[in-house]
Structure formats: structure tokens, C-alpha cells
Amino acid sequence: MNAKNKLITSISVLFLLWILVAIISIFTGSYELNPFKAIFSGDELSRTIYFRIRIPRVLMAAVAGGTLAIAGASLQALFRNPLAAPFTLGVSGGASLGALIAIRLGLGNTLLGFSSISIVSFIFSIFTILFVYSVSKVHGVVATGRLLLAGVVVNFLYSALILFIQFFSDFIQSLQTIRWIMGSLDIVELGTVWKTLLFATPGCIILLSVTKDMNLFALGDDVASSLGVNIGLMEKKIYFATSLAVSAVISVTGPIGFVGLIIPHVLRMIIGVDNRIILPCSFLLGASFLTAADTVSRTIFAPIEIPVGIITASCGGVFFLWLLMRMKKEVIV
Amino acid sequence: MEKIIEGQNITFSYDGTEVLKGINISISKGKIVGVLGANGAGKSTLLKILCGILNPKIGRILYKSKEIKNVSKREIATKISYVPQNSTFGFPFTVAEVVLMGRAPYIGRFEFERDSDWKVAINAMETVGVKHLQDRLITEISGGERQLSSLARAIAQEPEIMILDEPATFLDLKHKTEVMKLLKKLKDEKNISVIAATHDIFSALFYFDEIILLKDGSIFAEGSTEEILKEEILSAVYEINVTVKKENGKIFVLPTE
Numbered sequence: 001m002n003a004k005n006k007l008i009t010s011i012s013v014l015f016l017l018w019i020l021v022a023i024i025s026i027f028t029g030s031y032e033l034n035p036f037k038a039i040f041s042g043d044e045l046s047r048t049i050y051f052r053i054r055i056p057r058v059l060m061a062a063v064a065g066g067t068l069a070i071a072g073a074s075l076q077a078l079f080r081n082p083l084a085a086p087f088t089l090g091v092s093g094g095a096s097l098g099a100l101i102a103i104r105l106g107l108g109n110t111l112l113g114f115s116s117i118s119i120v121s122f123i124f125s126i127f128t129i130l131f132v133y134s135v136s137k138v139h140g141v142v143a144t145g146r147l148l149l150a151g152v153v154v155n156f157l158y159s160a161l162i163l164f165i166q167f168f169s170d171f172i173q174s175l176q177t178i179r180w181i182m183g184s185l186d187i188v189e190l191g192t193v194w195k196t197l198l199f200a201t202p203g204c205i206i207l208l209s210v211t212k213d214m215n216l217f218a219l220g221d222d223v224a225s226s227l228g229v230n231i232g233l234m235e236k237k238i239y240f241a242t243s244l245a246v247s248a249v250i251s252v253t254g255p256i257g258f259v260g261l262i263i264p265h266v267l268r269m270i271i272g273v274d275n276r277i278i279l280p281c282s283f284l285l286g287a288s289f290l291t292a293a294d295t296v297s298r299t300i301f302a303p304i305e306i307p308v309g310i311i312t313a314s315c316g317g318v319f320f321l322w323l324l325m326r327m328k329k330e331v332i333v
Numbered sequence: 334m335e336k337i338i339e340g341q342n343i344t345f346s347y348d349g350t351e352v353l354k355g356i357n358i359s360i361s362k363g364k365i366v367g368v369l370g371a372n373g374a375g376k377s378t379l380l381k382i383l384c385g386i387l388n389p390k391i392g393r394i395l396y397k398s399k400e401i402k403n404v405s406k407r408e409i410a411t412k413i414s415y416v417p418q419n420s421t422f423g424f425p426f427t428v429a430e431v432v433l434m435g436r437a438p439y440i441g442r443f444e445f446e447r448d449s450d451w452k453v454a455i456n457a458m459e460t461v462g463v464k465h466l467q468d469r470l471i472t473e474i475s476g477g478e479r480q481l482s483s484l485a486r487a488i489a490q491e492p493e494i495m496i497l498d499e500p501a502t503f504l505d506l507k508h509k510t511e512v513m514k515l516l517k518k519l520k521d522e523k524n525i526s527v528i529a530a531t532h533d534i535f536s537a538l539f540y541f542d543e544i545i546l547l548k549d550g551s552i553f554a555e556g557s558t559e560e561i562l563k564e565e566i567l568s569a570v571y572e573i574n575v576t577v578k579k580e581n582g583k584i585f586v587l588p589t590e
Binding site for chain 1 (some may be wrong): 384385386406407409410413415416417420421422423424425426427430431434437438440442443445446451483486487490521570580589
């Protein structure tokens with residue numbers, strides 16, 4: 001099967017999967033929702049829950065999961081390393097710290113018409129990527145050991161700073177922050193979804209526009225260059241676009257971990273490594289995964305909701321360890 | 334004879350250390366040219382400059398009298414292909430996918446390969462003899478097979494010039510010979526010019542038309558294979574005493590201690 005047919009087939013299948021997951025998610029929850037009653041009858045409570053709570057939440061889960069997964073796939077292509085992801089590189093941590101600083105400083109809601117929280121969050125994440133990339137690249141090749149160490153150290157540093165800010169917060173602020181840091185989708189309205197899309201969409205489009213270059217980049221800097229890739233430009237597009245998309249999501253949901261790591265891997269095991277297929281499919285599978293994880297987080301201890309970040313991070317952590325064990329020894333330098 | 338690629342006064346340095354010092358070369362169409370010299374003589378850097386991967390600090394590269402700087406990278410990629418000494422593969426693509434990447438310069442940003450591109454790729458795999466590996470993962474095959482796959486990718490680019498950095502260094506005798514024969518076949522059948530860095534004087538003797546000898550970033554000698562492979566020249570370049578013997582019309586180069 002050639003790449004084009006493979007793309008069309010996998011996108012169709014994954015889109016149907018998302019529709020299915022979304023429908024199940026909308027009609028699952030602590031309040032029993034009857035689809036017909038919610039849409040067609042005048043039952044005010046059902047309508048409110050359906051349109052104001054469940055639908056925005058499912059859409060936000062899709063946007064967040066999709067964006068984090070596509071960013072993960074792109075970072076893996078940039079670092080030529082399967083362990084790269086917004087979470088492991090400290091990009092999520094940077095975006096979180098940035099968002100937290102903006103919230104605590106009480107920066108105005110908007111700056112030149114954009115959410116100031118997203119902007120500060122974006123600045124922190126782009127510097128994190130630049131830093132980790134330059135530290136881990138030795139003689140044009142990313143060394144896995146350096147990459148993971150740099151990511152871990154940056155994450156620790158950000159956690160320390162977040163705790164520092166926490167320490168000087170009052171009890172209620174502190175509780176809010178902790179809740180946010182765990183990653184959750186519980187206070188989302190439709191407007192938030194559009195605002196997130198405003199940044200996430202251009203980010204994802206830029207990433208999708210360099211998928212061919214990402215494939216060639218896998219053959220090494222020199223060969224990619226000899227095949228016509230402007231490597232500097234491609235790298236800049238990936239830094240910029242992943243930071244933009246990830247910070248847009250994280251400034252709303254908090255750092256939802258490991259979606260960006262797991263999803264591209266699962267796909268590569270099934271449909272191969274062609275980034276022209278992996279990126280769009282990552283978006284769709286990421287969307288389904290986070291929607292499903294959120295449904296579990298809402299229902300497993302119903303009526304108590306646990307933050308979705310706990311679900312994804314525990315799935316992701318186990319997966320990450322399995323991946324590390326499975327990788328050949330010589331890959332870890 | 335038509336000059337296909339020329340380098341004028343190429344000068345290049347890494348971190349302040351001058352690696353190439355004002356090199357002038359010109360390569361004719363349909364020739365196999367070997368670049369020889371001790372380790373660190375500047376061979377790899379010269380090759381990367383010739384295919385536009387690196388830009389010289391001083392000097393210029395002309396492709397058919399046009400300065401390479403003024404031609405888009407994608408267009409150059411349809412004229413010149415490059416095979417590194419040791420190909421790296423960041424992800425486990427299949428051999429067919431890697432070879433198809435040679436078609437990238439002919440395909441638009443949001444386009445996919447056409448049937449004609451597949452045909453070129455399959456031909457290239459047949460030429461090199463890796464077609465039976467097409468569905469295998471590039472990370473799982475042997476080093477020799479991987480190098481042959483890289484070569485197939487470079488052929489699928491349908492270039493006029495192929496630039497290879499020690500194409501046979503990591504290959505066994507059989508594969509080494511196959512690669513050299515293949516380069517000669519490409520030259521004879523498609524009139525492709527080949528520029529290859531090598532440490533392998535023996536292959537150079539049998540398959541190369543011309544040789545450029547580099548020493549400390551400058552050209553020490555250049556000319557036809559017979560002119561270059563002489564005791565006094567080789568001894569000076571490699572800084573070791575070398576004996577060149579002729580027996581039954583065959584030339585042997587041996588170090589003498």
C-alpha cells in the first residue's frame with residue numbers, strides 16, 4: 001500500500017474511532033443523560049449538562065490530546081529520539097511555570113488581544129526546547145543520555161520554582177494551583193476551546209507542513225541537506241510550532257503528561273514511521289485517548305472526579321519504563 | 334571536455350582551524366574521480382562543500398558555470414546526490430521508504446510519490462541489488478546492505494553527479510567490489526560523474542579515471558590514476574615509504590618498512 005492510501009485509510013479509521021469515543025464520553029457521567037431528552041426535549045438541566053458541560057469538555061479533551069500528541073511526534077522527529085516528548089523534555093514544565101507566573105503576577109487577562117497566560121507560557125516553553133536541544137546535541141547528533149538528563153534537570157528546576165511560588169500563596173490559591181498542576185479538564189467552557197484552537201491550530205498546521213522534511217531529517221543532517229531540506233528553517237519551525245501549540249493547551253489544562261510520548265509510539269508500531277502519516281494520525285489518536293482518559297477520570301470514583309493528568313501520567317509512566325527496557329542498550333549513551 | 338562542477342579557491346575552517354586552503358578543482362562529465370589523502374586531509378569537508386551541504390568561507394562552486402549559491406537547494410538535489418560514509422537512520426523506515434526519499438526533490442511539500450517515482454525507486458533498488466530487501470527495516474539489515482540502500486536512494490535522485498564519502502570503507506571485499514563496479518556501470522550507462530573519497534588505493538587503481546591527492550587542506554597532486562600512483566608521491570602524502578610494483582600489467586602498492 002502506498003503512503004497516500006495508507007494515510008487516507010488510517011485517518012478514516014481513527015476519525016471514526018474518535019467519533020465513537022466522543023459519543024460514549026458525552027453520554028457517560030455521574031448525571032445519567034438520555035440523548036433524546038437532552039437534544040430534543042425542553043429538559044433544561046439535561047440541555048445545560050449536554051451543551052454547556054459535556055460537549056465543551058469532550059472538545060477540549062480532543063484538542064488538548066491531539067495537540068500534545070502531534071507535538072510529541074514532532075519533537076521525536078526533531079531529536080531523532082523516541083524518548084522526546086513535551087513532558088520528558090521539560091517543555092510542559094516550562095509552559096506550566098510560565099502560566100503559573102502569569103497567573104500569580106496577576107498580569108492582565110489580555111496582552112495585545114492575546115491571553116497573557118498563554119504568551120508567558122509560550123516564552124518559557126520555547127526557551128526550554130532551545131536549551132534542551134542545544135545541550136543534548138553533540139557534533140550534530142542528539143545524545144540520548146544528555147537529552148534525558150537535561151529534561152530531568154529542567155523539570156526539577158521548574159518544579160522547585162513552582163513549589164517556591166506555592167509556598168508564598170495562601171491556602172485557596174495553593175489548592176487551585178495544585179489542582180491545575182495535576183492536569184485537568186474540569187472547568188472548560190466553549191469559549192476556552194476556541195481560544196485554545198486559536199494558537200493550537202496554526203501550530204499544528206506548521207508541523208504538518210514539515211512532515212516531509214522530518215522524514216528526510218531522519219537520514220542525518222548532511223543527507224537531508226543534500227536532498228534539499230533547509231535544516232535551520234525546519235528546526236525553527238518545529239521549536240516555534242510545538243511551543244505555540246503546547247503552551248496554548250497547557251495554559252488551560254495544566255500539564256497533562258505523557259500523551260505526547262505514548263500516542264506516536266503506538267502508531268509507529270502499527271503503521272510504520274512515515275511522519276506524513278504519523279503526525280495527522282497522532283492528532284486523531286491523541287484526541288481519542290485523552291477523551292477516553294477524561295471519561296475514566298470522571299466516572300471511576302464518581303461522583304468524585306480525579307484529575308485526568310493522574311490517569312495519563314500513570315499509563316505513561318509504565319509505558320515509558322517498558323520502552324526504556326525494550327530499547328537496545330547501545331541506544332542509551 | 335565539458336566541465337560539470339568546478340571549485341574555485343575553496344577555503345574552509347572549523348572553529349578557526351583551516352581545513353581547506355584555496356583549493357581549485359574541476360571535474361569533467363562522465364568521469365570517476367577519487368579524492369585521496371591521509372585522515373584529516375580535508376576530504377569529507379571538500380565533498381560536503383561540492384554538494385552544497387557546507388558553504389565555503391572563501392571561494393565558490395560552479396555547477397555547469399552557474400554559481401551553486403544562487404540555485405535553490407531543491408534544484409541542486411536533482412543534480413547532485415550525496416552518500417555519507419556512515420548512514421544514520423533516526424527511525425526504522427523500510428528500505429523502500431528510504432530509497433523513495435531520493436525522489437523528495439521532485440515532489441511538492443504536500444504531495445505524495447507518483448507511480449513514476451515508485452518505478453524509479455524500484456529500478457534503483459534493482460540496479461544496486463537490494464530489491465529483495467524492500468520491505469525490511471533499514472535498522473535491521475546489515476551494514477553493507479544499509480550502505481547499498483543509501484546508494485540506491487542516491488541513484489533514485491537521478492543525479493548527474495554522485496558524491497560519495499568513502500562508499501566502501503565498511504564493506505567486505507565482495508560488497509566493496511560490487512559498489513565499485515556499480516559506480517563504473519553508472520558512469521558508462523548514464524554518463525554520471527562520480528566523486529568519491531577513499532582510502533582504498535587498490536579500488537582507485539582499477540576503477541577511477543582521475544585522482545586528486547589532498548595533503549593538509551591543499552591539493553598535493555592531481556591527474557590520471559597512473560600519473561598519481563607513484564612511489565614518491567604516495568610516500569610524501571601518507572608519510573610512509575611506499576613501493577609501487579608492476580606485474581603482468583597490474584599495479585601493486587605496498588608499504589615498505
